[in-house]
Amino acid sequence: MNQKPKIKLLEAMSIGIGGMVGGGIFAVLGLAVSLSKGATPIAFLVAGIIALITSYSYVHLSLTFPDRGGTVKFINEGFGKTVFSGGVNNLLWVSYIIMLSLYASAFGSYAPNLFSITGDQNLDSHIYSSAVIILATIINYYSVKVVGEIESFAVFVKLLILIGFVGIGFYGLFGNENLSQLSPDQWENTFQILGGGMVIFVAYEGFELIANAAPDIDSPKKNIPRAFYYSIGFVILLYVTIAIVTVGSLPFSEIAKAEDYVLAEAAKPMLGKIGFTIITIAALISTFSAINASLYGGSRVSYEIAEDDELPHALTFQLWNQPVGLLITAILTLLMCNTVELESISISGSIGFLMIFAFVNFSGFKLSDQTSGNKIIPLIGFILCSLATITLIYQQLQSNKTGIIIAGSIVFTCFIIEGVYKKSKSYRRKYPEGK
Template structure:
């Protein structure tokens, strides 16, 4: 019983903040600046607003149906035991795998800055090692996840806040001038891309069964974590573009935050931000691995992966953790995930749109506000359309990869059901 009540409000908030403030602000910021220019902070605000609208549905649904499955549970309850819910559940799991792989690569890249003469193979060693470390942490149990996440998040948020505050004192107003803003389309394209930096809020719902009083704790944790992250992203992005000319940001886009610290903190600033990047990406892995493992387990439990995946390991249902981690290590070591991050963003936008559409079907049970639900649906679908339009013009191969992922998710689900005749089992109300 104690294990089920092990995650309180601030541990839950830390899981959400940890899942969001990870590779997003460190790896995506440079690319976002390249597209959104000196108005990139507006892109973070727009993406944050889209995330907030979806947060409303997650809060309502999570409070009504607390489950380790989070959005998986919501989709099954909304659409029933069908290919639609199954396909979106698989798409969500793939999204987590892509995000985790990106975080692992980002952690490895920042770790490598401390070993400038090291062989490139060390990048793969770091990426694999950080995943294995948090497999062990997650194996210990949910209490270890909450405690370790709270510790890591406190350090990284403190460093980022100090960076933003210090940067404000050295901002060059001309670098932020609206006269230098790019076209509105670019700002919207950047917003669609940086949505990936917010997807982690949904991880809080995966911890609902381990929360103390989820009906109260879950909504508070969701809203708090998204508001905190919006403020962090806006503050940090303002400090970056206000201190570093755009060409220099683009030139150093893989480590834009660290480079932006040099004008006012010198070389020590670069090191401090690199350390913050290590903490941030590590905590994102910690939180996302916890949620992603739970997602893969609940998918197996409810009937969407082969029964072998339900096999107990040492008497505990943690096989989802091992399966997820194994696939993440494979992706992190074999693929370049810089552009695949866009596929991750698109995947989460579609899944969140599906959750909100499902909320419409359950609105009488959750007493949800119709206007807020529709705003969330529109925000997600418009953002997805904007991202597809950008990929069509700038990265056709990435768009093809996205189409393959979508085809695999739904066709794979259809084929598996046809072969096994297995159905999803919707649980009774908690």
């Protein structure tokens, strides 16, 4: 019997880098600049440091509990199969849906710059967002292998273009009058910087996908830590330099005007219309591949949760050779990306993943004796993720109460659904014949 080929270090890193450099940077860069202004590179650095500290817990939990369930497994190991752990895992599935909505919204924002359908850019964006979700769903049902091939191709293309953007961009910064926007006197206050960093935290969440591949990684004791730390370190450097080039290339007024597709706009001063088109194409490829991969990941999360008996077993039902969760994930994504604004989607995603990572860090702290890990680092990660969540909520309450209401409703609903399911299951066990 042939064994499945092991995942090498570079392949494991590409899973993490591909997960992080998906659609997030294209979707949230303009939002980050609007909040943090000249300190946007610092905001990305702060968010990256929190991700890097959290990865320590993921490394030790992945080595001790290698499982394709990844985060779901770690939460259940740390908290047991309770209403709480089920609620957190439900939030993970919903957070995938939020990320899909973010990527689809980004695709819809960039696409009309190349192809106009109705002449109404707002309407066009929703048409494109919906169309790309439907197309990705069809591809997922057609072949999981094709999903992997698209992701492998997209990782190479988007990194090549983004690294080229950074290289040319740094050259173009010399003598650019907008470079002064990066000076400390253009920075927002510390609280605003932190708030901006947390809003765009979604741009880093993809590193957790490495944990799902842990059982198949070659030489795990050596390569799992390297895969997490190297991929996050690389992405921090990439994001910070992209932020420097963007803020140093365009005046804040132009960034605000092109907030939803600012990365393409930032290529104009260096490469003109050609640069704008190249970055737009990169954004479309990147967000499309991220939607493909996240649809697959989201359906697997719902399957794992149902298998662990934290959601109805009906979610393990196969529909056209895929878990029924794939279709449910796609439908909910269509609903969210067409009814919720981009900023509120980003806030909901960041709050969701900050909370999930806080609990993973707490699992790392609780299980440190089993994982042979340091207790202090996961505890620091838990405190930082918790403080970051509180900071984000407080900061957004001043400017976007709707986003906080949406995020709070999502979190509350995840735990209520789990509580109702556990209660009904307990009732059925007690009264099997409905007596």
